Structures are given as structure tokens and as C-alpha cells.
Amino acid sequence: MINRVRYQLTEADIPQTWYNLAADLPDMAPPINPRTGQPITREDMKRTMPDALIEQELSKEREFEIPEPVRQVYAQWRPTPMFRARRLEQALGTPARIYYKYEGDAPTGSFKPNSAIAQAYYNKEAGKTLLVADTGAGQWGSAVAFAAKLFDMSAKVYQVKVSYQQNPHRRALMETFGATCVPSPSTETEAGRAILAENPDHPGSLGVAKSEALQTVFDNPEAAYTRGSASNHVCAHQTVIGQEAIRQMELAEDYPDIVIGCSGGGSNLAGLSFPFLGAKLRGGRDLRIVAVEPVACPTLTRGRIAYDYADSGGLTPLYRMHTLGHTFVPPPVHAGGLRAHGIAPLVSRAVEEGHIEAVAVTQTSCFEAGVQFLHAEGILPAPESTHAVRVAIDEAIRCREEGESRAILFGLTGHGYFNLSAYERYFAGTLPDDALSDDVLDHGLASIPELALV
Numbered sequence: 001m002i003n004r005v006r007y008q009l010t011e012a013d014i015p016q017t018w019y020n021l022a023a024d025l026p027d028m029a030p031p032i033n034p035r036t037g038q039p040i041t042r043e044d045m046k047r048t049m050p051d052a053l054i055e056q057e058l059s060k061e062r063e064f065e066i067p068e069p070v071r072q073v074y075a076q077w078r079p080t081p082m083f084r085a086r087r088l089e090q091a092l093g094t095p096a097r098i099y100y101k102y103e104g105d106a107p108t109g110s111f112k113p114n115s116a117i118a119q120a121y122y123n124k125e126a127g128k129t130l131l132v133a134d135t136g137a138g139q140w141g142s143a144v145a146f147a148a149k150l151f152d153m154s155a156k157v158y159q160v161k162v163s164y165q166q167n168p169h170r171r172a173l174m175e176t177f178g179a180t181c182v183p184s185p186s187t188e189t190e191a192g193r194a195i196l197a198e199n200p201d202h203p204g205s206l207g208v209a210k211s212e213a214l215q216t217v218f219d220n221p222e223a224a225y226t227r228g229s230a231s232n233h234v235c236a237h238q239t240v241i242g243q244e245a246i247r248q249m250e251l252a253e254d255y256p257d258i259v260i261g262c263s264g265g266g267s268n269l270a271g272l273s274f275p276f277l278g279a280k281l282r283g284g285r286d287l288r289i290v291a292v293e294p295v296a297c298p299t300l301t302r303g304r305i306a307y308d309y310a311d312s313g314g315l316t317p318l319y320r321m322h323t324l325g326h327t328f329v330p331p332p333v334h335a336g337g338l339r340a341h342g343i344a345p346l347v348s349r350a351v352e353e354g355h356i357e358a359v360a361v362t363q364t365s366c367f368e369a370g371v372q373f374l375h376a377e378g379i380l381p382a383p384e385s386t387h388a389v390r391v392a393i394d395e396a397i398r399c400r401e402e403g404e405s406r407a408i409l410f411g412l413t414g415h416g417y418f419n420l421s422a423y424e425r426y427f428a429g430t431l432p433d434d435a436l437s438d439d440v441l442d443h444g445l446a447s448i449p450e451l452a453l454v
């Protein structure tokens with residue numbers, strides 16, 4: 001009987017520090033305050049962020065110490081397992097060695113609590129009582145609802161309306177944790193009302209939900225805005241994934257030739273790949289890193305590198321990143337967590353420098369890969385995660401065709417047990433069309449602000 005192999009670490013192996021890729025890249029372009037045209041200051045950032053996170057956001061230090069209370073919460077589910085997918089290898093008849101780092105056993109079912117716990121901790125220390133979040137599929141909202149409960153805080157979540165409707169059980173989970181969940185665009189904020197006035201049937205987007213969440217925080221000094229992805233500090237928090245994976249690859253007496261992650265705002269890809277990339281940049285082994293995005297939201301493969309807002313309403317600073325334009329609204333694919341118009345500046349820079357490749361895949365081909373993975377490994381991947389599964393399988397097939405045995409490591413970012421209706425639609429052949437028209441793309445790109453600085 002061929003079974004998957006599990007590489008198990010102990011609690012003592014939970015990393016002591018988060019890794020900051022900025023230490024090993026050339027200087028990053030600073031975020032710009034759109035009102036002054038100057039780099040944002042700590043004072044600007046204080047409106048929505050506690051000092052400790054501001055320091056991490058701006059830092060070029062290589063490592064940030066993980067506070068002991070955060071490590072203690074991590075110990076509820078970390079270290080997460082890494083598996084070798086022997087059955088999948090056999091099913092594919094590939095000489096490739098396929099490994100996956102599985103984050104779906106975390107509370108709320110994905111990697112997102114890695115940062116939600118840290119942000120809740122620092123905001124609690126800073127005296128805040130309410131955590132505000134924007135969420136797509138509901139994974140970030142669930143993680144914040146969980147983190148708020150642990151640190152005895154309240155949570156309010158703006159959820160992209162199309163996901164709120166597609167996925168009622170995610171909302172129920174957030175509410176069961178005690179959070180308030182509002183479909184976005186909503187009539188609760190100025191940003192939401194403005195969007196609804198223009199288009200009452202607006203399906204929502206991460207950019208709109210972010211505007212609503214930010215506005216709520218600007219209006220309430222007790223409230224803190226939480227970031228589910230993209231920010232430098234969020235990418236750093238997620239590096240516990242890759243640091244553990246490095247140890248687990250040692251246990252496997254192997255090293256990845258290819259690391260693959262799905263790519264929305266970029267944080268799970270950063271979390272898994274940055275520790276490997278950092279090692280490479282400091283003289284270690286070379287490897288390929290592949291970002292996988294949906295064709296419906298091709299930020300890295302069809303976006304531009306420019307300064308743009310992170311939200312649709314223009315309330316955030318301007319970040320230099322790959323962007324589809326801050327008003328871009330992708331087709332309503334099921335991988336809600338990958339429907340982001342922009343990407344982490346650190347991931348964007350690593351792509352620009354040639355350290356990370358990007359590829360876009362169709363929704364149907366991803367669900368097909370998800371089902372194949374389920375049949376071999378017994379875990380139902382989240383729709384977002386199926387993007388990494390798709391490319392891991394493609395690379396394994398390429399190994400078979402080329403007669404090469406490579407080590408492939410991918411991030412299985414979460415389970416899909418709240419997404420069975422999406423799998424049902426896949427089997428029924430009624431998944432929504434994910435093709436992106438040139439019109440929608442051009443319309444989004446046209447919203448990138450003109451900035452002489454770029």
C-alpha cells in the first residue's frame with residue numbers, strides 16, 4: 001500500500017522569529033501619501049496601525065521576534081504538517097517528488113490565523129477593542145473573528161457580497177465566533193453608499209470591502225484595521241510556513257526544485273517561498289518559485305507595475321506593485337481569496353527581479369486538479385488552493401514527459417469543506433465563465449493613477 005508520508009515537527013520547532021524578505025532585496029519603493037505626493041510617514045500610518053506593526057512594515061531588519069503569547073497560540077496547531085503525496089505521484093505516474101505544506105488544519109481552516117493572531121495581539125497591546133476586516137471568501141474574516149475572541153476583542157467584517165451569497169456557512173462561522181458580518185457594498189459606509197448609487201447590483205470586490213472597513217476605522221478610535229494579505233508585515237508573519245517547510249524538507253532529506261503557491265494578495269506565497277528565496281539570495285541553492293493566479297484576476301500576468309491604491313475608494317496610500325487598477329472588478333469566480341487587483345509589493349518586486357514566475361489558470365482546470373488531489377490524498381482543497389494543485393500536477397506531468405525527477409513543493413493553503421457548492425457546480429458544469437474581456441481589463445487598468453514618481 002502506498003501512503004502519503006508525513007514530516008512531523010514538534011512544538012519546539014515553531015519558529016522564534018518571522019523572516020523579512022526586505023532585508024535581502026534591493027531597497028523597496030516607499031508607499032506614497034496621495035495627498036502630499038511624499039512617502040508616507042509613521043504619523044500617517046498611526047491612523048490604522050499600532051506602532052509595533054508600523055515598525056515591521058517599514059523595517060529592513062531580517063528577523064522580527066515572535067512575541068511569546070503569539071507563539072503560544074500558534075502551538076494550538078503549529079507546526080503544520082508537510083506531506084509527500086505518494087498516491088498522487090503514483091496516480092500521475094510521475095518520477096517527481098511532490099510535497100505539500102498543509103495549513104488547512106489550522107483553526108478556521110486556512111493559513112490566515114498566522115497573521116490574524118499577531119495583529120490581534122499587537123492591537124490589543126495598543127489598547128484597541130474592535131478589529132475590523134475586509135474579506136472575500138470569508139477566510140480572513142473567520143481568522144480575525146477567531147483572533148478577536150482569543151484576545152477578548154470584538155470583530156466586524158465586511159464581506160464581498162458575491163462571496164457572502166455563495167458561501168453562507170463562512171458567514172455563519174464568523175457570527176458563531178461572535179463577529180458581525182456585513183455584505184459589501186453596504187449602506188453602512190459612505191464608500192459603500194457611493195458604489196451602490198452607481199450600481200445597485202455591484203457584486204462587491206476586495207477593494208470596495210477594504211474602503212468600507214477603513215472608513216469604519218477612521219470613524220472609531222477604538223477600532224483597528226486588520227490586513228489579510230499584501231502588507232510587508234503580513235508577508236513576514238506568514239513566513240512561519242516556509243521556515244517550518246525548510247526543516248521538514250531536511251527531514252525528508254530533500255530540497256525543492258520548484259515552490260508553488262496560489263496568488264491573491266500574495267501572503268501565502270510569500271509565507272511559503274520567502275524563506276527559501278532568502279536562503280537563495282544569501283548564497284544558498286537556486287530554485288524556481290511559481291505564483292498561480294486565476295485567469296479571471298491576472299494581476300501578475302496582465303497587470304502593470306505602477307503606484308496604485310490598495311482599495312477601490314482611494315483611502316489607502318499608493319503602493320508600487322503589479323496592479324489591474326484599483327477599480328477593477330473580476331468575474332465572480334469561486335476562488336474569492338484570489339480576486340485582488342493588486343499584490344504584495346514584496347512579491348511584486350521579487351517577480352520584477354526575476355525571482356518568482358507567474359502563471360494564470362482557468363477555474364475549471366483548477367477544480368479538476370482539486371478533485372484529482374482529493375481522490376489521491378483525501379483532502380478537499382479550498383478553491384484558492386486548487387490553483388497551486390493545478391500547477392503542481394502540471395509540473396509533475398512535465399517531469400514524466402521529460403523523464404526528470406524534480407522535487408515539487410506546493411502550499412495547500414486551506415481546506416474546501418465550506419466550498420462544496422462550488423465543487424457541485426463544477427460537476428454540474430455550471431461554473432461561471434471566468435474569461436476576462438479586454439474591456440473589463442482596460443477599464444481597470446485605466447483607473448491606475450498617473451504619478452510622475454514611477
Ligand SMILES: *Cc1c(COP(=O)(O)O)cnc(C)c1O
Binds near residue numbers: 228262264337385413
Ligand atoms: C486568502 C486565501 C488565499 C489567498 O491569499 P494570499 O494572500 O494570496 O495568500 C489562498 N488560499 C486560501 C485558502 C485563502 O484563504
